[in-house]
Amino acid sequence: MIHSFVFSEGKLVGRDLEVEALRLVRADKGLILWVDLDNPTDDEIKTVLEGVFQFHPLAIEDCVTPSSLPKSEDYEDHLFIVTHAVDFTRTEKFNTTELDLFLGKEFLVTFHRTSLKSVDAAIDRCVKATGIVARGPDRLAHLVMDLLVDNFKPITDELRAELEEIEENVLTGDSGEDLIPKLLEVRGEINHLRQIVRPQRDLVSRLAHGDSKIIRAVMLPYFRDLRDNLIRIDETAASYADQLFISFDLYLSKSDVAANDGLKVLTALTALTLPATLISSWYGMNFDHMPELHSPFGYPIAFVATVLLTATMWWWCKRKRWI
Secondary structure, eight states: OEEEEEEETTEEEEESOOHHHHHHHHHOTTSEEEEEEESOOHHHHIIIIIIISOOOHHHHHHHHSOOSSOEEEEOSSEEEEEEEEEEEETTTEEEEEEEEEEEESSEEEEEESSOOHHHHHHHHHHHHOSSOOOSSHHHHHHHHHHHHHHTTHHHHHHHHHHHHHHHHHHHHOOSOSOOHHHHHHHHHHHHHHHHHHHHHHHHHHHHHTTOOSSSOGGGHHHHHHHHHHHHHHHHHHHHHHHHHHHHHHHHHHHHHHHHHHHHHHHHHHHHHHHHHHHHHHHHHHOGGGOHHHHOTTHHHHHHHHHHHHHHHHHHHHHHTTOO
């Protein structure tokens, strides 16, 4: 699907034009054109990317071929940017969608295979705004990327909620479940988030340094602010990783304590049964001197000795706090 928006002096003056009209607007240097390709067909890709804008074949190839890493490439009349939007839920976990941007002096073309919240929000802002919304294509590109980065906040909130649940289970110990799979799962989610954020941070950092001639100097502070937001997200994820490590260490410590308590109980039980086992084994194997053969008080004496020794072992285990 092709969405198009025409701006004049920063105000929206037209939208959803026909292809021929796009060619005319493209030729008018006084207008700013934003074309959004939302899950386009092959014909739409060829018509817009090759026909209307005549982008470099390598840029078109990078656009239609999914890429796992962000990148930016300067061409003669446009800047090609590959970035990634992320959605996260506890059930579906991470869902990453590639967003490609072709940024020129008078145009912006966005390309994505599935609907994106950031692009929809940018379109909604352009349509509903009554004042100036686009002073330049680089301003529009920043708007889309800024909204994309804003969508990382719900992800960090979800991860923080998961960490709080884990900490509560570790501290209370009421769940009675093995938390190691959950701890490893959340650690993988945090690492995944950092693997997504850090390359995009480096990408935006290059844009903020003014490496591209397409981005105006007046927009550099905005991209630096975008870079700072990504740095904060990365630092937040790093703090979550440290927090998770502490929870993991605490859980292992509590598991060791519980195992030691179990060993103490087993040791105490062994100590308590030792006198009875020793005496019964001794007399049970010594047939020539069994108590009932030569002494009428043999059994009572053996019973009293067993009780006294067991009581002594119980007192000793109690003193050692094994029971």
